[in-house]
Amino acid sequence: MKLNPKQYDQMVKKASPPSPVLKDCLWAFFVGGGICLMGEALRNFYLMWYDKELAGTLTSITLVFLSAVTTMLGWYQKLAAHAGAGTLVPITGFANSVVSPAIEFKAEGWVTGVGSKIFNIAGPVIAFGTLASWVWGLLYWAMGKF
Amino acid sequence: MAFRRGDVLVFAKPPVIAAWAAAGGKKEKQGPLAGGFDFLTEDTAFTEEDCPNWEQAESHLQQKAIDACLRKAGISHKEVELTFAGDLQAQCTASSYTMRGVQAPYAGVYGACSTMAETLALAAAFTGSGLARQVLAFTSSHFCAAERQFRTPLEYGAKRTPTAQWTATAAGACLLRGPGSTGIPVLSVTFGRVQDYAVHDINNMGAAMMPAAASTLLQYFAGTGTRPEDFDAILTGDLGQVGSDLLLQQMEREGVPLPNHQDCGCLLYDLGSGNVQAGGSGAGCSASVLCAHVLPKLLHGEWRRVLFLSTGALMSQTTFLQGESIPGIAHCVELGCEEGAK
Amino acid sequence: MNYLWAFLVGGGICVVGQLLIDYTKLSPARVLTGYVVTGVVLSAVGWYKPLAELAGAGASVPLLGFGHLLAQGVMKAVDEMGLPGIFTGGICAAAGGITASLVFALLAALLGKSKDQS
Structure with a gap:
């Protein structure tokens, strides 16, 4: 065939429609911003009774709860199909990535399906986030020694 | 025989x-x-x-x-x-x-x-x-x-x-x-050869499978001495819009332009509506388009001779995660119409 | 004013994520992982705290904030108990979000069912 992989790579790039970046970004901005706005409202609500730290934790828990409910109802993924990173990056996206395999792999059993697949997507976030905090902790401790 | x-x-x-x-x-x-x-x-x-x-x-x-x-x-x-x-x-x-x-x-x-x-x-x-x-x-x-x-x-x-x-x-x-029964005759079949042109994008399967489709079509035309114009339609399985574009370009370059190409992935859905993006895919895509669209057209004599090529991407999730490129394959079935067989 | 900043900063962080997905072909899982690690780094060099004070939930709700939480938690634990704190501080600070995700996910699995989304 009159084709080589290098040449083909160029052809494919030209033939593939690009992502509509502006539209994607507008969606991401408004939905992501909206979720954060909701978070801010919740935070201010909890601040009426609790300190900053606890209010932040309660805000996270509430958003996670809302994400779980909307995922179960099939709404979160409908919004995500448009919002992209707008629903991915907030903690609600993290929650969606934990809730969705839990629901999906029920068919494979509670322990071997739900339990083992629950961190299928979110696992790397926790693993590398924890590692990074450990490394930073070590540095911070060492810095205190000198 | x-x-x-x-x-x-x-x-x-x-x-x-x-x-x-x-x-x-x-x-x-x-x-x-x-x-x-x-x-x-x-x-x-x-x-x-x-x-x-x-x-x-x-x-x-x-x-x-x-x-x-x-x-x-x-x-x-x-x-x-x-x-x-x-x-x-x-x-x-x-x-x-x-x-x-x-x-x-x-x-x-x-x-x-x-x-x-x-x-x-x-x-x-x-x-x-x-x-x-x-x-x-x-x-x-x-x-x-x-x-x-x-x-x-x-x-x-x-x-x-x-x-x-x-x-x-x-x-x-x-x-x-077997031969002599009533039905749509299968005039020839061509088993394809695996083609890999180093496409890695799992969200662009049409591009990964296109070289396989082009290769099998070229084998077919070379073997039989036919031209695309001899057919009412040349149907690929699920190249989608991107893969179809690429196929037309490649066949043009090979000197065998396809004026009558259609893709099952583009026929099955209204493109651009409801998350379909570049078209349909999956083994059931070409299978259902064959049975719901192609064979009825041959039965009613709207078409008299077509090539039906299903295209497949032969990677697995494991090979994908290991960073291997996506090999493709295409098999071709030549279909005629009932009167032609007798 | 706080609300406006929360909206703008939160939206902006999401736009950066979208640009990464559209332009670099990074998969969503890689973007998320990158965000958390970046959050830890930004917090460690002291850049994230001012942003969190300005934007509130706009900085804490995106996953960068998750990283910030991990980094602040580990510092607090090291201050309190020294070296062993590097093993407890991070996850401890993030425990609320993680536990909530797990518990609500299990409840959702109990009540929900995999559905055709088309």
Whole structure:
């Protein structure tokens, strides 16, 4: 065939429609911003009774709860199909990535399906986030020694 | 008997597709080919039949296609002498579980999305050579079973890229009989060669499979001395819009432009509506378009001679994660019309 | 004013994520992982705290904030108990979000069912 992989790579790039970046970004901005706005409202609500730290934790828990409910109802993924990173990056996206395999792999059993697949997507976030905090902790401790 | 022309197996006395049927789900029901389907359901989980999971739901869909096909052929399960079938599930379980209930001799086949042309070609070779009188060929795909196996849970929120293709929830079944029977004649079959042009993007399967389609078409035209103009239509399986564009470009460069090319992935859905992006895909895509659209057109004499190429991407999730490129394959089946056979 | 900043900063962080997905072909899982690690780094060099004070939930709700939480937690634990704190501080600070995700996910699995989204 009159084709080589290098040449083909160029052809494919030209033939593939690009992502509509502006539209994607507008969606991401408004939905992501909206979720954060909701978070801010919740935070201010909890601040009426609790300190900053606890209010932040309660805000996270509430958003996670809302994400779980909307995922179960099939709404979160409908919004995500448009919002992209707008629903991915907030903690609600993290929650969606934990809730969705839990629901999906029920068919494979509670322990071997739900339990083992629950961190299928979110696992790397926790693993590398924890590692990074450990490394930073070590540095911070060492810095205190000198 | 058959003879070879290069990679092409030509049947001097062609076997025929005596009966066929297509089954589909909700999105297929909203698509432009809905009228040609034998069975359509909004209940893709088959909850009304107490189906426990998506994998079994795909088997249910296959059974609907097989039942309709055998009913049209006027035969029972017992009279099927051999079955070639496959699907996208790991270890081809949808087909194997379906065959528990059919109890006919069965050879499982894996060709990813090329399975319809592959099983059809095998069935034609067996009926054409008299090794079996009635051979069943079928395949399917189910969006939900494929998504949870290859991508992410159905509930996971993600945005699809513009080159992504939608796995069809559909099945197609064909019953083939030996030469001299009534039906759509299978004039020749060409088994493809694996092609890999270093495409790595799993969201651009059409591009990964295009070289395989071009290669098989070139083998076919070289072997038979025919030209694209000799056919009413040249149908590829599921290249989608991106892969189809690339195929036209490549064939033009090879000096064999395709003026009458159509792609099953672009026919099955209204492109641009409801998350379909670059078109349909999955083994059930070309299978259902064959049975709901191509064979009826040949039966009614609207078309007299077509090439039907199913294209498959032969990677697995493991090889993808290991960073391997995506090899493609395409098998070609040449179909005629009834009068032409006699 | 706080609300406006929360909206703008939160939206902006999401736009950066979208640009990464559209232009670099990074998969969503890689973007998320990158965000958390970046959050830890930004917090460690002291850049994230001012942003969190300005934007509130706009900085804490995106996953960068998750990283910030891990980094602040580990510092607090090291201050309190020394070296062993590097093993407890991070996850401890993030425990609320993680436990809530797990518990609500299990409840959702109990009550929900995988559905065809088409």
